[in-house]
Amino acid sequence: MIPLKIRLLVSLILLVDCVSGQQNLQPENAQWLRQCDSILTLSEAQHQSILQILLHFQLKSAEWENKKLENNRSDRDPLEWEKNDLQLQVEKKEMRQQKEDQIIALLSAPQIEIYHQSIAPQKPSVLHMGLKHDRANCIVCVKPPSP
Secondary structure: OOOHHHHHHHHHHHHHHHHOOOOOOOHHHHHHHHHHHHHHOOOHHHHHHHHHHHHHHHHHHHHHHHHHHHHHHOOOOHHHHHHHHHHHHHHHHHHHHHHHHHHHHHOOHHHHHHHHHHHOOOOOOOOOOOOOOOHHHOOOOOOOOOO
16 A cells, blocks of 8 residues: 555646646556557547546546545544545546546547447446456457357
8 A cells, every 4th residue: 555645745746747737647548548549540639639638637636636635634523534435436437437428529430439349348247357457358348249
């Protein structure tokens, strides 16, 4: 487990980078964008738009992390803490959905189909995965194409 002070420092650095206008994607976001670029053959305009979306949500994610850390540090009543924690989880889920919707809005119909098949396949109804599960390459998660 990463100590709280280090997580706060990393979140603060991300926040400062995004606010200062530096376009530094986190490594996992940069890798995801490269994957999208190669699989979907994005145009330059699509690439730049998705980059801006990722940067925006990277900033929002850092803000969310700070809220989560503040909630964890606070000396609140356990019921109030749990209520705030549940609200934060809902916010995170909504944030991910907004990012997904904005990215899909930029793609053409064939790109959307490829995106759903290769990059972001639907979650399976039965969870059979571990922590490092790759849904895109899982033989259980990826349904074979119908004839």
